[in-house]
Amino acid sequence: MKNSKLASLLxxxxxxxxxxxGKFVKSPYFxxxxxxxxxxxxxxxxxxxLDHPKLAKENIYLHIYPDEKYNDSTSRGLxxxxxxxxxxxxxxxxxKDNEDRYKEFLLNELCERKIFDLFNIHLKxxxxxxxxxxxxxxxxxxxxxRIETLxxxxxxxxxxxxxxxxxxxxxxxxxxxxxxxxxxxxILKRYNYLFTKTGSLNVALDMKFLxxxxxxxxxxxxxxxxxxxxxxxRAMLYRSNMDEKYFLELRKIFFDENNGLNQYERYNxxxxxxxxxxxxxKFSGDELSQAQYEQFKFAIENNIxxxxxxxxxxxxxxxxxxxxxxxxDKENEAREFIQxxxxxxxxxxxxxxxxxxxxxxxxxxxxxxxxxxxxxxVQNEDIYYKIGVKNLYxxxxxxxxxxxxxxxxxxxxxxxLNNTVVLGPRLRExxxxxxxxxxxxxxxxxxxxxxxxxxxxxxxNDTPSVLNGEWLIKKITELI
Amino acid sequence: MKNSKLTSLLxxxxxxxxxxxGKFIKSPYFxxxxxxxxxxxxxxxxxxxxxxxxxxxxxxxFHIYPGEKYNDSTARGLxxSLLKLGExxxxxxxxxxxxxxxxxxxxxxLSYKEIFDLFAVNLNTARKEAENISVKDDSYFFxxxxxxxxxxxxxxxxxxxxxxxxxxxxxxxxxxDSLINYFLIVILQKYNYLYSKTGSLNVEVDLNFxxxILSYLGKKDLKQIPILNFQYNRxxxxxxxxxxxxxxxxxxxxxxxxxxxxxSDAFNxxxxxxxxxxxxxRSTNExxxDFEYEIFKFAIEKNIxxxxxxxxxxxxxxxxIVSVMLHLDKIDEATEFILKYKNNIAPDRVETAFNxxxxxxxxxxxxxxxxxxxxxxAQNEDVFYKIFIKNLTAKIYYELGYxxxxxxxxxxxxxxxxxxxxxxxxxxxxxxxxISFTAKLIRLKDLKNKSxxxxxxxxxxxxxSLMSSDWLIKKITELI
Numbered sequence: 001m002k003n004s005k006l007a008s009l010l011x012x013x014x015x016x017x018x019x020x021x022g023k024f025v026k027s028p029y030f031x032x033x034x035x036x037x038x039x040x041x042x043x044x045x046x047x048x049x050l051d052h053p054k055l056a057k058e059n060i061y062l063h064i065y066p067d068e069k070y071n072d073s074t075s076r077g078l079x080x081x082x083x084x085x086x087x088x089x090x091x092x093x094x095x096k097d098n099e100d101r102y103k104e105f106l107l108n109e110l111c112e113r114k115i116f117d118l119f120n121i122h123l124k125x126x127x128x129x130x131x132x133x134x135x136x137x138x139x140x141x142x143x144x145x146r147i148e149t150l151x152x153x154x155x156x157x158x159x160x161x162x163x164x165x166x167x168x169x170x171x172x173x174x175x176x177x178x179x180x181x182x183x184x185x186x187i188l189k190r191y192n193y194l195f196t197k198t199g200s201l202n203v204a205l206d207m208k209f210l211x212x213x214x215x216x217x218x219x220x221x222x223x224x225x226x227x228x229x230x231x232x233x234r235a236m237l238y239r240s241n242m243d244e245k246y247f248l249e250l251r252k253i254f255f256d257e258n259n260g261l262n263q264y265e266r267y268n269x270x271x272x273x274x275x276x277x278x279x280x281x282k283f284s285g286d287e288l289s290q291a292q293y294e295q296f297k298f299a300i301e302n303n304i305x306x307x308x309x310x311x312x313x314x315x316x317x318x319x320x321x322x323x324x325x326x327x328x329d330k331e332n333e334a335r336e337f338i339q340x341x342x343x344x345x346x347x348x349x350x351x352x353x354x355x356x357x358x359x360x361x362x363x364x365x366x367x368x369x370x371x372x373x374x375x376x377x378v379q380n381e382d383i384y385y386k387i388g389v390k391n392l393y394x395x396x397x398x399x400x401x402x403x404x405x406x407x408x409x410x411x412x413x414x415x416x417l418n419n420t421v422v423l424g425p426r427l428r429e430x431x432x433x434x435x436x437x438x439x440x441x442x443x444x445x446x447x448x449x450x451x452x453x454x455x456x457x458x459x460x461n462d463t464p465s466v467l468n469g470e471w472l473i474k475k476i477t478e479l480i
Numbered sequence: 481m482k483n484s485k486l487t488s489l490l491x492x493x494x495x496x497x498x499x500x501x502g503k504f505i506k507s508p509y510f511x512x513x514x515x516x517x518x519x520x521x522x523x524x525x526x527x528x529x530x531x532x533x534x535x536x537x538x539x540x541x542f543h544i545y546p547g548e549k550y551n552d553s554t555a556r557g558l559x560x561s562l563l564k565l566g567e568x569x570x571x572x573x574x575x576x577x578x579x580x581x582x583x584x585x586x587x588x589x590l591s592y593k594e595i596f597d598l599f600a601v602n603l604n605t606a607r608k609e610a611e612n613i614s615v616k617d618d619s620y621f622f623x624x625x626x627x628x629x630x631x632x633x634x635x636x637x638x639x640x641x642x643x644x645x646x647x648x649x650x651x652x653x654x655x656x657d658s659l660i661n662y663f664l665i666v667i668l669q670k671y672n673y674l675y676s677k678t679g680s681l682n683v684e685v686d687l688n689f690x691x692x693i694l695s696y697l698g699k700k701d702l703k704q705i706p707i708l709n710f711q712y713n714r715x716x717x718x719x720x721x722x723x724x725x726x727x728x729x730x731x732x733x734x735x736x737x738x739x740x741x742x743x744s745d746a747f748n749x750x751x752x753x754x755x756x757x758x759x760x761x762r763s764t765n766e767x768x769x770d771f772e773y774e775i776f777k778f779a780i781e782k783n784i785x786x787x788x789x790x791x792x793x794x795x796x797x798x799x800x801i802v803s804v805m806l807h808l809d810k811i812d813e814a815t816e817f818i819l820k821y822k823n824n825i826a827p828d829r830v831e832t833a834f835n836x837x838x839x840x841x842x843x844x845x846x847x848x849x850x851x852x853x854x855x856x857x858a859q860n861e862d863v864f865y866k867i868f869i870k871n872l873t874a875k876i877y878y879e880l881g882y883x884x885x886x887x888x889x890x891x892x893x894x895x896x897x898x899x900x901x902x903x904x905x906x907x908x909x910x911x912x913x914x915i916s917f918t919a920k921l922i923r924l925k926d927l928k929n930k931s932x933x934x935x936x937x938x939x940x941x942x943x944x945s946l947m948s949s950d951w952l953i954k955k956i957t958e959l960i
Contacts, residue, residue, distance in 0.1 A: 005597060005598055005601070008595055008597050008598060009595055009598055012593040012594065012595050020509065023507075023508040023509040024507075024509040026507075026508055026509075027503075027504075027506075027507030027508055027509040027510070028503040028506055028507055029500065029503040029504040029506075029507040029509075029510070030507065030509070087586055087590075087598070087602075088576075090585075090586060090589040090590065090593070091575070091582055091585040091586040091589060092572060092575070092576075092585075093589075094585045094586075094588060094589040094592075095571070095572070095575055095585055098585075101585075102571060105571045105574055105575065105581070106567055106570070106571050108574070109570040109571060109574050110567075110570070113489075113492040113570070114492065115488050115489050115492050117485060117488050118485055118488060118489060118567070121485070173674065173685060173686075175670065176667060176670045176671070176674075176687075179663070179666060179667060179670070180667065180688075180689055183659070183663040183667075186659055187656060187659055187660065187663075190629075190655060190656045190659070191656065194653070194656075206653065207653075207656075208653075208656075208657065208660060208696075209660050209696050212692035212693065212695055212696040213692070215692050216688075216689050216692045220688075
């Protein structure tokens with residue numbers, strides 16, 4: 001059975017689920033093959049060790065058909081039947097867990113079968129439950145749309161206008177209203193994801209229908225539907241190239257504890273407003289650094305560091321939080337954060353994240369050797385680490401006056417940026433400008449005229465996109 | 481148990497389903513209560529006779545707990561548990577037999593549990609099956625949207641850009657594209673339904689978002705998605721107040737893409753084309769009866785007189801088909817159609833529909849007394865029957881020379897139209913004009929004033945909205 005698809009499926013079941021699967025296999029509604037029951041009973045003796053020799057295909061066969069000659073085709077047939085039941089089990093148990101879909105299908109069946117007394121009871125119950133939901137997400141609107149569609153289909157089938165009393169009044173368009181909201185939330189959610197991806201990766205996008213959607217939303221009062229209001233402002237923030245008014249609106253939503261958003265949306269909201277701060281920091285300086293710090297503090301206090309509580313913290317989020325603390329000279333707070341939250345990183349990414357961020361703290365504290373020691377322990381786990389590590393190495397080498405090492409590093413850093421096609425153009429430009437300016441500083445370091453140095457300082461201020469601009473200015477100022 | 485909610489549900493199960501429900505009850509995955517099994521076995525003996533006296537609450541209790549004192553609360557609990565299982569059964573059975581939902585649930589849970597080898601196998605199968613479907617409707621696009629969303633989620637979680645090979649290329653927007661197509665098909669279906677409702681009933685609807693949707697669709701090549709192409713041209717036909725270019729597009733859809741429409745859309749397409757013919761005749765006097773006959777013949781041949789075989793034929797459609805046949809003097813064909821399809825009409829509406837249409841046949845054959853006898857058997861089931869019966873009666877009275885009766889009838893007919901607020905203004909105008917012309921006809925019948933008759937004929941020929949205009953013109957001509 002080893003390496004079979006059945007083993008692949010069963011290995012993902014918890015002991016409790018495996019037990020439930022046993023009941024499923026023994027349920028005449030799903031299975032009438034007693035040999036599959038025997039197979040289950042055999043597997044259950046060794047579960048979760050599915051590689052056990054007793055569970056080899058041949059041994060399974062001999063257990064089920066004692067005294068018979070091995071038949072590979074029968075054996076495979078048996079495993080395949082058990083696999084099909086395993087899939088049925090997963091699908092049915094997923095349905096049982098998915099309350100919204102269960103309610104939708106129940107109402108649908110009661111309506112289709114014209115069991116109207118039960119339909120009305122469940123309709124009333126579901127409506128009450130829906131109205132008591134705090135986080136009204138797209139699934140809420142989808143279920144409402146489906147319910148209203150069923151009601152309309154009943155009304156439409158039973159409506160016979162006979163007398164004046166039968167005037168239909170305004171037609172029920174709640175189904176279309178809820179369908180529209182469901183669609184808008186779902187599509188904006190996807191577009192917002194794509195917007196953030198295009199910010200860091202070099203990818204092309206065709207967002208069909210977005211112009212028309214925005215045109216419609218601009219004439220709609222969105223305050224009644226917080227999730228749609230949030231997605232609209234988020235999409236507009238990216239679309240307007242970071243217009244402050246959308247940032248302020250999003251910040252207001254973020255700090256509102258009763259904003260009606262679920263954990264997933266709160267996390268994405270945090271990512272959007274943080275992204276704004278990173279991109280705009282160069283122009284707005286400390287005010288935005290403070291704003292960024294407050295956002296992260298709120299996120300830590302309210303546990304909004306992941307999309308769901310079972311997920312590990314993303315290394316980029318981890319790093320951004322540390323960065324915001326270091327930027328405001330809160331190194332101890334940063335150190336504390338790293339210690340308290342490193343265990344919430346994925347185990348395979350924890351070491352690099354811890355060392356990279358500790359290296360930044362040491363660098364800020366001018367403990368350059370310690371920073372280098374930490375950097376050596378960082379693995380180039382992804383392209384962002386690669387460039388982040390190179391960047392920090394460059395600053396450490398400069399401050400330690402390791403000029404030859406620095407020149408070699410800058411060359412390889414530059415060639416890396418030139419060759420990589422994965423990075424988004426904005427991020428690449430950011431790093432490239434850092435390299436170019438640092439090269440210029442190096443040239444001016446020993447023999448530079450004051451006027452050239454002043455000019456370079458002026459040049460940095462005029463460069464819209466440069467990484468670690470403040471550090472570069474500081475280094476130039478030291479030369480004057 | 482009689483009149484209980486449980487009876488209400490069980491009575492809607494077919495014998496085959498009831499048997500399956502038995503297996504469901506005996507499945508340990510759903511039920512481990514042996515008393516429920518005993519309860520089912522008792523009902524099974526009497527199915528579908530739930531009114532059997534052996535099935536009173538007390539008798540059920542004594543069957544399950546022999547020798548014990550009756551406990552109403554326990555009896556109610558048993559019924560309630562079986563009802564709960566019945567509800568669960570209809571939902572689970574629906575999912576097992578609805579391919580799209582089953583696939584969606586299975587793929588979702590395989591993705592959630594990270595069983596990627598099985599996910600890939602099932603994904604390939606689902607994609608192949610989906611592409612081989614000729615009718616790509618809303619459920620096709622919804623499933624595609626769900627599948628592509630799962631794929632994007634998996635890609636997103638597992639994507640770590642490390643080397644040049646990891647360039648993501650263009651982002652996968654198939655999920656967003658499928659969601660848009662799903663939404664557009666459903667919302668246009670709903671908007672078209674609302675448009676057709678406002679055409680016959682005096683109600684108003686606010687179709688917000690329609691302008692933006694049409695602006696987007698106007699830029700798209702819709703030929704690849706026949707259902708969307710149909711819905712778009714259908715709504716444009718209504719919106720443009722019957723522009724012939726959309727009518728021609730819809731004709732093309734009927735003859736070239738019929739196989740790609742589901743039955744409900746095909747039914748609605750026939751209805752839309754027929755509606756165009758009627759409206760054009762009303763507004764421009766253009767006679768499109770030959771085409772109407774052609775599409776009705778097509779609908780009869782393709783079995784699309786109803787959207788689903790379990791539904792009854794609409795009395796309005798039944799009547800419209802007869803009218804078209806009679807207009808083309810195909811009296812035998814009309815009689816044959818009435819007889820052949822009368823059993824397809826809902827039992828409570830068949831008598832009126834049959835007699836009303838037979839009255840039309842007799843009228844065409846100039847058998848006015850037989851026609852009146854048939855009309856006497858037709859009930860005023862709804863407001864539309866009321867006005868059409870009055871219209872036919874008026875013509876019969878005229879033909880029979882019952883002028884006093886006719887005058888009285890026209891008064892009642894006029895009163896009905898004036899006081900009724902359900903009938904749409906254009907339909908009201910149509911009938912009001914008939915009354916007014918018939919009144920003039922009566923007045924001129926004895927006077928035989930040729931010039932006034934000629935003027936009346938000219939007026940009738942140029943009146944865009946006139947019920948039974950052909951008959952009226954014929955009657956005026958007979959007097960000249």
